[in-house]
Amino acid sequence: MLVLGISAFYHDSAAALIRDGEIIAAAQEERFTRKKHDPDFPANAIAYCLRQGKVDAAGIDRVVFYEKPFLKFERLIETYLAFAPKGFASFRKSMPLWIGEKLFQRDLLLRELKEIDPALGDKAKLRFSEHHFSHAASAYYPSPFQSALVLTMDGVGEWATTSAAIGEGSSLKITKEIHFPHSLGLLYSAFTYYTGFKVNSGEYKVMGLAPYGEPKYVNAIFDHLIDVKDDGSFRLNQDYFGYCTGLTMTNERFDALFGGPPRRASDPLEQRHMDLAASVQAATEEIVLRLTRSLANETGQRNLCLAGGVALNCVANGKILRDGRFDQIFIQPAAGDAGGALGAALAVYFKENGEAAIKNAKRPDAMHGSYLGPSYEQSDIEQRLKAAGAVFTVVDDEQLLEKTAAALAAGQAVGWHQGRMEFGPRALGNRSILGDPRSPSMQKALNLKVKYRESFRPFAPSVLREHVADWFELDADSPYMLLVAPVKSERCRKMSAQELALFGIDRLNVQRSEIPAVTHVDYSARVQTVHKETNPRYYDLISRFEAMTGCPVLINTSFNVRGEPIVNTPEDAFRCFMGSEIEFLAVGNCILLKDQQNQALKLDYKNAFELD
Known part of the structure; x- marks a missing residue:
């Protein structure tokens, strides 16, 4: 069928x-x-x-x-x-x-x-x-489960905003729902709007900004905005929101509660915005943990599946896993x-x-x-790149791994376009920009010079599955980059008293671990485990990098600039390469070096797309 x-x-x-x-x-x-x-x-x-x-x-x-x-x-x-x-x-x-x-x-x-x-x-x-x-x-x-609790949390579907279901064999039945206008996703989106980011795309920025702040407004959230029961069920106080009756997420009462009007996208980020992000993140984690604990007790299920937009909150997901109420978690x-x-x-x-x-x-x-999207045969790649005006060399698999790993070890930003495109919002090693996580300057350089986005945004580490527990407080599969875990304490360096006194974005440039480019300001990382069975070429590249450097970890971020969808075709990859400061591009077995390209084909991607 x-x-x-x-x-x-x-x-x-x-x-x-x-x-x-x-x-x-x-x-x-x-x-x-x-x-x-x-x-x-x-x-x-x-x-x-x-x-x-x-x-x-x-x-x-x-x-x-x-x-x-x-x-x-x-x-x-x-x-x-x-x-x-x-x-x-x-x-x-x-x-x-x-x-x-x-x-x-x-x-x-x-x-x-x-x-x-x-x-x-x-x-x-x-x-x-x-x-x-x-x-x-x-x-x-x-x-991989024959029996599981399934928790879905998002803004709103038809009526449901949160639902619990039980899967047994081929049967799946929803057993509980929370209905609109009471929505954890819309609560988070309200703070996304209020802190100056786009609803339905900027929520992950709020999550990334949260560690720079203090959760000073958590009590205000629970006292005024949302009534949460012990079992995690909740109701939002509509006196503070505009999404039911207006064209904005929040209203004047929300503004008064949190000290001013919503931030405009062009306004600078202040410590208050970081504290607001930290507060809604902490509130979300508390509500999600109450839900999962209650449902685990009620159903007796030891396997959990997560879906809906809130399931992309990988910080909350990591806390669910570490809470220990479930043996295994699968996140779509x-x-x-x-x-x-x-x-x-x-x-x-x-x-x-x-x-x-x-x-x-x-x-x-x-x-x-x-890896469910389009792929391109080598002959097709070569024809497409030639038609785009690209200058490239064709290498065998061994040379591809050696040259790419050497470029990474030399501190270059690498575009990596291989196999089938990923389905979902994350690049997982087939449409990725890669870098050396050991570099103290790589995170800032990739944000400002390659991605053309806010400097505070964290990058994810791709790590060989068998080494994940050596580098992170995690010993589980995380193939989809949807779990956040602390970096191993022995890989971290203690901050000085002077460094600990820093606030907000000033914390960004402090070197916190052996892999500073993927260690967030709270010593956490959004981990992707790489498995030879599902992505042998990417696995082999990280293995080659490890052989050169002793580090089985790479920076992995999506192959695009801010506001642009992740690249699909070889032509998309070449355009992004020529429009950004990526220095080395591998498309299939074709290698492209920036200094060998026709400079007349250079593009201005920095201003080509609006902020996402």
């Missing part, structure tokens, strides 16, 4: 294809259109999935949309009625869009599908899955709405096939390392 899943029309549109429960392909639309968080119908991603699956539209048995639009419309109407007459201006602006597109989304979907191929737009094939069920399915079915790498496309497909497959759809828990990684 072939099932095509689709998410679209909000943000991070995507498509995914499964065959008899096996994940064949998945990709976000933004990677093809080059439009960050592209919400439009994923025509390019669908076309890719069909090519990868070597199937035509007639061969698709089901097409599944990741949520139920009519239930969303119902929420909009009921929310307006609950708050009327407040919010009429917002209601009036949004209603034409909802009536024109959302209420009749079935017809819109069928039209878009027919444009790709009439056979794809057969209404008998079309199904809809509930938003949170799609998230839950995306995490449970690819997990595309935990946000893009992953809903995959979950929708899996949900319908297992629902329609019942017990005949045996969940394969023996497979170590049904997500295939999340």
